[in-house]
Amino acid sequence: MxxxxxxxxxxxxxxxxxxxxxxxxxxxxxxxxxxxxxxxxxxxxxxxxxxxxxxxxxxxxxxxxxxxxxxxxxxxxxxxxxxxxxxxxxxxxxxxxxxxxxxxxxxxxxxxxxxxxxxxRLGPDPLRKDADPEKAWNRISSSKTAIGALLMDQAVVAGIGNVYRAEVLFRHSIHPERPGRELSHDEWDAVWADLVDLMKLSVRRGQIHVVRPEDDHGEPPYAKGRPRTYVYRRAGEPCRICKTAVAHSVMKGRNLFWCPTCQPS
The missing domain is CATH 3.20.190.10 (MutM-like, N-terminal)
Known part of the structure; x- marks a missing residue:
């Protein structure tokens, strides 16, 4: 989607x-x-x-x-x-x-x-100038639901799909099963700011770019029709940072990817 x-x-x-x-x-x-x-x-x-x-x-x-x-x-x-x-x-x-x-x-x-x-019925959209991230934070900070599920809930944050969910959590060392209420406000602010930057970049370039320059080793930006990522659709492959095998499970019917070392539970 x-x-x-x-x-x-x-x-x-x-x-x-x-x-x-x-x-x-x-x-x-x-x-x-x-x-x-x-x-x-x-x-x-x-x-x-x-x-x-x-x-x-x-x-x-x-x-x-x-x-x-x-x-x-x-x-x-x-x-x-x-x-x-x-x-x-x-x-x-x-x-x-x-x-x-x-x-x-x-x-x-x-x-x-x-x-x-x-x-x-929609949550704030990181790409809209009128977005209020505090509206999302109010939902997240009071919820026992896993942050990985909350980010995919369009009533919490609008516009995020499986790629951005997996990648932004990796970029901030947050395990996807951590309850929303266990995030700090500073962590949420950093996640939101990163989503704004990453999604704006995608609008400008017409492609998803989530790998930081220092972790980019000259691979093609897209391979087999999908973007180069840290963990998304890389189950079993070595983490780009620590070489641990990327983990996979299913959360609310959607594939979930994370690094067990870089995103400790």
Whole structure:
């Protein structure tokens, strides 16, 4: 599932290509046809992201809510676009570019009250200027739940997925099973600041980069379609720092990776 930086990159792309201008909206698949007819020809005022959620705000108080889930994708093409191929839930066409949305978990039309209701259920997003890390800290510091699970809870922190969960905990020597209430405020401040920096870097570069320069030994940044990491998807391989075998388990249905030496329990 795409993590927060992917949605923020999409929001920036859509704002640049479609923002502040009328957009032709259709639903070749038909599952979004009534909503598309309402939006067709309206001005897209703003595209933005909150965690793993993408919003397209249109004139008239309408907003399209998109959650890509596991299989959702946007594909871009210059105008004129070719006829739709496959199950295109929503097609947007601007003056110079168009985009097709396929396979999202959610593609729905909201008013601003519904937008506010969705956002009220989300934790702070490290990539948003209005994010308040104290809101997340209040949840974490009073919880017996493992920090590894709390970081994946979108109501605690929005936009974090399995890669950032595993890597930020390694970078701060925090065992993923440590209860949230056992973290110090200083530890949380450091984790939050690191998430902000790492996720901003991903937005700028379009790729996840989590290995510090001093631990980078000239390996390709991406191999076999995945980023170079400290522990994520490296079960059984030697830790880049101490050479201990990276451990693996499952937490709340998601794969969990950590170094038993660098992240003591």
């Amino acid at each position: 795409p993590e927060g930086p992917t949605l923020h990159r999409l929001a920036r792309l859509h704002q640049r290509r479609f923002g502040r201008a009328p957009v032709r909206v259709s639903s070749p698949q038909g599952r979004f046809a009534e909503e598309a007819a309402i939006l067709d020809g309206r001005v897209l005022l703003k595209a933005e992201a909150w965690g793993k959620h993408l919003w397209h705000h249109y004139e008239g108080g309408f907003a399209v809510h998109v959650h890509l889930g596991l299989y959702g994708t946007f594909t871009e093409a210059p105008v004129p676009m070719d006829p739709p191929v496959g199950q295109v839930r929503m097609r947007m066409v601007g003056a110079e570019f168009g985009t097709d949305l396929r396979g999202p978990t959610a593609c729905e039309l909201h008013d601003e009250l519904q937008v506010a209701a969705v956002e009220a």
